[in-house]
Amino acid sequence: MNADLEKLIELEKADREIARLTEEVATLPKRVAAIEEKLADDKAAVEHAKAAIKNNEAGRRKLEADIQTAQQKIIKYRAQSSSVKTNEEYRALMNEVEFAEKEISGYEDKILELMIGLEAEEKALKTAEAQMKQETAEIEKEKADVRARTAEDEKLLAELSARRNQLREGVDDSSLAHYDRVMRQRKSAIAEARGQKCLACFVMIRPQTWEDIRTNSQIITCSSCARIFYYDPANEPPPEAPPAPKKKTKVQPASSETEAQPEEAPAQ
Ligand SMILES: [Zn+2]
Numbered sequence: 001m002n003a004d005l006e007k008l009i010e011l012e013k014a015d016r017e018i019a020r021l022t023e024e025v026a027t028l029p030k031r032v033a034a035i036e037e038k039l040a041d042d043k044a045a046v047e048h049a050k051a052a053i054k055n056n057e058a059g060r061r062k063l064e065a066d067i068q069t070a071q072q073k074i075i076k077y078r079a080q081s082s083s084v085k086t087n088e089e090y091r092a093l094m095n096e097v098e099f100a101e102k103e104i105s106g107y108e109d110k111i112l113e114l115m116i117g118l119e120a121e122e123k124a125l126k127t128a129e130a131q132m133k134q135e136t137a138e139i140e141k142e143k144a145d146v147r148a149r150t151a152e153d154e155k156l157l158a159e160l161s162a163r164r165n166q167l168r169e170g171v172d173d174s175s176l177a178h179y180d181r182v183m184r185q186r187k188s189a190i191a192e193a194r195g196q197k198c199l200a201c202f203v204m205i206r207p208q209t210w211e212d213i214r215t216n217s218q219i220i221t222c223s224s225c226a227r228i229f230y231y232d233p234a235n236e237p238p239p240e241a242p243p244a245p246k247k248k249t250k251v252q253p254a255s256s257e258t259e260a261q262p263e264e265a266p267a268q
């Protein structure tokens with residue numbers, strides 16, 4: 001095989017792997033950011049639940065103070081009632097007492113409501129705290145994974161970049177310039193020629209060019225997509241067998257074409 005062609009094939013593999021790894025390295029921190037966002041939501045939920053419990057407790061303390069105030073009023077009214085002169089004054093005081101008692105009953109209802117609410121709020125806090133704990137553990141694991149993966153990718157990238165530079169140095173300038181141009185535009189610059197077709201853009205190849213490509217002895221580019229051709233004889237289907245005599249049996253012998261065609265092109 002032509003030495004430049006051989007290097008360009010390897011260079012393309014390196015370039016594509018470099019592109020894949022570079023993209024992966026760029027995406028990895030986004031995975032961490034997504035979980036960190038979730039964790040921030042969990043923290044907010046914990047804070048929210050704590051604030052609700054605090055409000056509940058403050059509300060109860062206020063109502064308990066209100067009850068005490070009302071009870072003191074009742075004591076005061078009852079004390080006054082023993083020294084009033086008229087029935088009217090007495091009834092007025094008793095009305096005040098009744099009013100204060102109703103107030104107390106109202107406050108007690110509210111305290112009960114708050115106590116029932118507190119159970120739900122404490123449950124919500126526990127759930128939020130458990131969720132946060134779980135996600136904190138997950139994020140630590142994810143961060144460690146991302147760190148390890150990034151380090152591994154970066155090591156590979158360094159190796160590939162060195163290999164890439166080495167390969168580029170050995171290739172003829174104009175072939176390299178063509179390769180770079182096609183690579184920039186199409187993200188791949190090498191195409192297999194098989195069955196007299198370009199396997200990247202499927203254009204038919206002229207017979208003379210096809211013969212030249214099959215020797216792998218020069219850089220030949222696709223007239224349609226401009227990719228650089230290589231030929232792998234292992235992937236070429238064998239010449240068509242003469243048509244077999246027609247048989248009536250339903251069982252078809254496996255065709256030689258499918259037998260001989262490997263599913264994947266072997267490595268160069
Ligand atoms: Zn093509």
